[in-house]
Amino acid sequence: MSSPVASTNSVAAAGPAPGRTRYTSVAIALHWTIGLGIVAMLAMGLVMTHVKLAPFTQFKLYQLHKSVGITILLAAALRLLWRFAHPPPALPDDMPRWEKGAAEGTHVLLYGLMIGMPLVGWALVSAAPLNIPTVLYGVIPWPHIPIFADLHIKAQSAPVLARIHAYGGYTLIALLALHAGAALRHHLVLRDDVLRRMIPGLPWFRRAQTRTLS
Numbered sequence: 001m002s003s004p005v006a007s008t009n010s011v012a013a014a015g016p017a018p019g020r021t022r023y024t025s026v027a028i029a030l031h032w033t034i035g036l037g038i039v040a041m042l043a044m045g046l047v048m049t050h051v052k053l054a055p056f057t058q059f060k061l062y063q064l065h066k067s068v069g070i071t072i073l074l075a076a077a078l079r080l081l082w083r084f085a086h087p088p089p090a091l092p093d094d095m096p097r098w099e100k101g102a103a104e105g106t107h108v109l110l111y112g113l114m115i116g117m118p119l120v121g122w123a124l125v126s127a128a129p130l131n132i133p134t135v136l137y138g139v140i141p142w143p144h145i146p147i148f149a150d151l152h153i154k155a156q157s158a159p160v161l162a163r164i165h166a167y168g169g170y171t172l173i174a175l176l177a178l179h180a181g182a183a184l185r186h187h188l189v190l191r192d193d194v195l196r197r198m199i200p201g202l203p204w205f206r207r208a209q210t211r212t213l214s
Ligand code: HEM
Pocket: 038, 041, 042, 043, 044, 045, 046, 049, 062, 065, 066, 067, 068, 069, 070, 072, 113, 114, 117, 118, 119, 120, 121, 122, 124, 125, 134, 162, 165, 166, 169, 170, 172
């Protein structure tokens, strides 16, 4: 006989999983790894474009930015596939409809930017007139996207793509602040399980929760 978790795991739908109270371990690991990666990418992107650095340091930072960005693209695609196969737990029943809508809308936008930002970054380096190759972590050669690499109007396209990438980054910063603020409000003010179900089951955290909720 299959366990309740195993049976919810087999639900291949985008809606919430009935009976599930926590995200799966894989979803939790991908969430925090990608989240930290994105924060690092935003900081790196802003430093390499707005801070005066020695040319070699700047070049190394660009290469690292491209490497981590492509890694995030692959991890985000995996995360999206995982989500379709393992629907998340439902939001609390007593959450107002507008808040559920806002949470779901923010999640859709975050997924869009998680995939869209690396794709635009990749298009941007492919269309750059300087044609600098991308070698992931200095080891794996990564191709340019042919349609952008073969453009006849590279000099005009690259700055437009750079601007889209930059505004995407600023939007991502705003959405991340909203997302983290909402999670903290649930945890510290409403004192429900919304944040806890995305936290790895660490013993110290469980103890702290027991104290807070008792
Ligand atoms: C989640 C993934 C990514 C995030 C959050 C991100 C974020 C950023 C940010 C905030 C900037 C600074 C924009 C500005 O203020 O002008 C930037 C610049 C840049 N990013 Fe990304 N990026 C990501 C992925 C990528 C990828 C995958 C590539 C290439 C393969 C890439 C290539 C670049 C380049 C070339 C610049 C400099 C653009 C310029 O010189 O104007 N990025 N990125």
